[in-house]
Amino acid sequence: MSDLLPVLRVLGALLAMFALTLGVPLVASLVAREGLWPHYALAMAVTLGVAAILWWGLAEHQRELLPRHGILLVSLVWLATPFFAALPLLMVMQAIGRPMSFTHAYFEAVSGLTTTGSTVLAQLDALPLSVNMWRTFMQWIGGMGILILAVAILPLLGLGGSQLFKAEAAGPVKDTKLTPRMTETAKGLWGVYVAFSLACALAYWLAGMAPADAIMHMFSTVSLGGLSSHDASFGFFASPLLETIAFVFMLAASCNFALYFIALRKGSWRSLWHDPEMRATLAALLGGGLVVALLLWAKGMYAPLEALRLGMFHVVSVATTTGYATTDYLAWPVFAPVFMLLLSGVATSAGSTGGGIKMVRMLILLKQARREMTRAVHPRAVQPLRLGNRVVESPMVFSVLAFMLMYGATVITLSMVLLLTDLDMVTAFSAVLASVHCTGPGLGLLGPSSNYAVLTDFQLWVCTLAMLLGRLEILSFMALLTPAFWRR
């Protein structure tokens, strides 16, 4: 147990970094002259205070972190930051006479940081600018955090499909230290993410959004978060041009950011089109959009062009795990919303800001299934499993298998817990899927026009757990529960 104290010390350092991000809503509050900035300053001070206590109080426990430390650290970061992110929400909402419970504030913070984008707040248009700025900025931080996590931390732990993420590494990295190459990659990803963000905000602004809206919707677009400052979500703008811009940036953010980084460094974009995961992701998103557009047209709900606009935008929005909406798509034929929600489980790449199972795992599973079928016909045939021009070794396939089981077990267990609270089946299963995939809007009571505030506190905590498990890709969290973890 005591050898886990160094982890708390590093947590302190990360919390100090996190405290600085509160500067963004603080500045927004000052610019908008809301008079709410002291709340952000106080929240920042509290966070820095706790960080200082952890850092200096545990100074004697400085040590190099082992893989098991990394697992604990990642879990603690994701449990602790929403707590400190919830502080300013609690204080500001109290100050403006719309007090929130701790459950609601923590839920909103987890929803933000995990880039899920579910909300328990209503009347978003009437909220102070700084609150909406903080909600959407949390998503941007979360999206970045996932990139860094994917490249720098998870591979160290040998977890899940994330090894495959290192598109240029020759094989799984055995070293448990942060290598110079990884630091460089993380910096490169950071650069790509920032460049994407600038381009997105600029495009939104040039296409007609107010500057603040452009920044906030940029935050929730490139992170595939989906929060909006408007109750009508993206429908507020009623602009095909803005929808097209969102469409393009959502598509781009659903692919592996490392591919862009490598392409930029090599100065060649050709390798992008050879990446099997990217091709599959884009094919699933665009193909899915076409299917729904055809369905909407065939059922006579819209004229052809309108069907294409609505089908494409909503499939890409939901399936990339963003969750913007311009209409209540639960009124569509039942196939469409279910299809979109299920697609959100698979139609993003590893190393993107999206959630869910990730396309690379599905590709490995599909190839494995195909190999098994061939083996049933020709028992003596032995083929390696290839993805692109790389061979996928057995440990990777095993790891994907374990992930899928944990994913299935998580979805079913949490849904059954919600059923125990007598929530209806459609709402229960869709709430868990939309949370585990970090998508946001579900089905039943939780469609794009409704709000997670209809759930009880207990039900919200189940969804909060689902969002955290989904963002942590489950395994790293579950590893904490094994006896092996707590043995030295």
Add this chain to the structure above:
Amino acid sequence: MSDLLPVLRVLGALLAMFALTLGVPLVASLVAREGLWPHYALAMAVTLGVAAILWWGLAEHQRELLPRHGILLVSLVWLATPFFAALPLLMVMQAIGRPMSFTHAYFEAVSGLTTTGSTVLAQLDALPLSVNMWRTFMQWIGGMGILILAVAILPLLGLGGSQLFKAEAAGPVKDTKLTPRMTETAKGLWGVYVAFSLACALAYWLAGMAPADAIMHMFSTVSLGGLSSHDASFGFFASPLLETIAFVFMLAASCNFALYFIALRKGSWRSLWHDPEMRATLAALLGGGLVVALLLWAKGMYAPLEALRLGMFHVVSVATTTGYATTDYLAWPVFAPVFMLLLSGVATSAGSTGGGIKMVRMLILLKQARREMTRAVHPRAVQPLRLGNRVVESPMVFSVLAFMLMYGATVITLSMVLLLTDLDMVTAFSAVLASVHCTGPGLGLLGPSSNYAVLTDFQLWVCTLAMLLGRLEILSFMALLTPAFWRR
């Protein structure tokens, strides 16, 4: 292509054997003096005629069967026998003035032979004895067929978890010929099944069922089929004693019949309790029953003993994939029916007459997930995957992985097809699960008190496909779709 003709010849031989089983409803019809026996005789003659044409018409194509032939044979048998089994249903129902469509008759036959036990027929109590005898006897044949299939055919093909079924074999059998040991095992299983059947019918009769009812319900109990000659299903008898007898035989039939056979031959029953799959199956069934009983009692729906009786009976009935009901459990808290339906996916053993994923696959998956979590913490730890005192090799784990993917893809694809017909989500997904698991009753419109006749013809064909895929354990069917199969 032409090298597949020998398969059709063997199909002829199997159809001839199947034709003889029509003797049972024929005799029942004679005994009950219904005057319907000529229809059964005619159906038998037609089946024998087709069998003769295949056998003698293809006499020059006699050849030893290869694994790929076996896959095709199994699929053809499961497509062709329901066709001939539907013939007497069509003729007799026409004769009594309640004509059925071919879709309904084929659905009913597939539901019978796959031991699913869904029905499109209403007013069961008013049907001729011979019809109910044929419906339930089809289940008994199907249950037997699954045992023989599991032991004698599937292992030859190296398919799925069925290799594990050979509890006493040292390792997967590489030989593609039917070995003497396999014939012996198949005979042994046949013996155990018949002995179980006699004991069950005798127990039902002694406990108060009319002789015909005792025989018919024995047919659908030991096969875990669940069809009944009464609209009220098992609730018709309103007898705790009969429910207890059904409970015991359903539990027994949900375990691996090979274990009984081995125990009998060795004269020792101790090995039974050491089988990890049997222990897990019984624990899931009894534990699940207890959970539902507690829920029914806690929600104040029934007195404690009544809650225990109803909870235990229905969980075991649904989760063993039988599907008898004594009450409309859709009126229970929503957790209970969903839990029972999901449990039916896992709570039967390989080598039992039940359907679903089979417990042994779940055990392998769980152990694999646990191994992965340990590996995340201690990357250098390498442990073999053990089940009982046997080591599960990688190819087996891969095979389970492929099965799970195909299972998931089948459930989702067929459910989505049903959603395209605008069926509601709960009915669509539960219909597919109840069909793929060969359980029978679903949720929504398809509860234990309702009837699959509410579905359209197209929806029934989707369910028919789901039942066939579930019974064939999907992979063997899917293998037919690979290019490798059709290449020499």
